[in-house]
Amino acid sequence: MSRLIILFLHLSDTFYAMKSLQIFLIACAVNPFVLASSSAAVAYPSHYDIEAAENLVPVRREVYGGGRIIDISHRYHPDMPSWESPDGVGQFLWLPKSMKNGSLANNSEMKLPSHTGTHVDAPGHVFDHYFDAGFDVDTLDLDVLNGPALLVDVPRDKNITAEVMKTLHIPKGVKRVLFRTLNTDRRLMFRKEFDTSYVGFMKDGAQWLVDNTDIKLVGIDYLSVAAFADLIPSHLVFLEGREIILVEGLKLDGVQPGIYSVHCLPLRLLGAEGSPIRCILIN
Secondary structure (H helix, E strand, C coil): CHHHHHHHHHCCCHHHHHHHHHHHHHHHHHCHHHHHHCCCCCCCCCCCCHHHHCCCCCCCCCEEHHHCEEECCCCCCCCCCCCCCCCCCCCCEEEEECHHHCCCCCEEEECCCCCCCCEEECHHHCCHHHHHHCCCHHHCCHHHHEEEEEEEECCCCCCECHHHHHHHCCCCCCCEEEEECHHHHCCHHHCCCCCCCCCCECHHHHHHHHHHCCCCEEEECCCCCECHHHHHHHHHHHHCCCCCEEEECCCCCCCCCEEEEEEEEECCCCCCCEEEEEEEEEC
16 A cells, blocks of 8 residues: 555656556545555645644734835725625635645635725726726826825814815825725724715815815725715716726725825726725835
8 A cells, every 4th residue: 555655646747647546546445444544644745844834824014114115905804894785795715726625726716896995996987988988997097096195184073075175275286195084993994894974075075176186096994985975976076087096995094194105006907997906105
């Protein structure tokens, strides 16, 4: 029996390896003791030290380079909130090809709503004629999505109205603003159940921004920049001119207000009106 196993492990030619495997399986079928006596053998031999691998602990960070780089994207997991879902996003990642099942490598597959987690909106999100014309995430201006940005704290007791926008005193010339709201204090992006009471822009606040500022990137800390009560009207104001890009679901806890360099990169999804996005701030 031991000679058969050694032969199987050392044969490099695929044809002979398969033949050896067949012999091994036949031997197990003929004599069940063969299978029982080989239970201690590793089914899929590894070149790595298994005992050492069990002690490996991956490091997951929010800050890099001694505080120079801050990740403001949320980590994707099954219990993260999903639009109007009480149960979160649920399973979105599968491993149909696994090394544990004999595949040459691990290969995952993913099925995820494009407006989940930290993500970006394209004009086709709320304008069907823009969607048909091809104004998808692949057409978004990376020059807008990358550059100097201002992080501001919004008054915590109300949605972002025209009155609130006036009190923020955002200077002319500022093109990218990240709005931190009560959503961050309430840690809504860390809750599984979707919450309609999140803070966002009302239509008049969106209109004031369009009419009175130079802002082209609007970022916010929940799944929509628009308050639930003014969901579509605010989106229409922002996206009608196709100049403003909306970044939603930002992770802004623990970040000081001020000026940063923001870098956001959506996936180049042809035909998609939204995309997951990785955003970082650089001091």
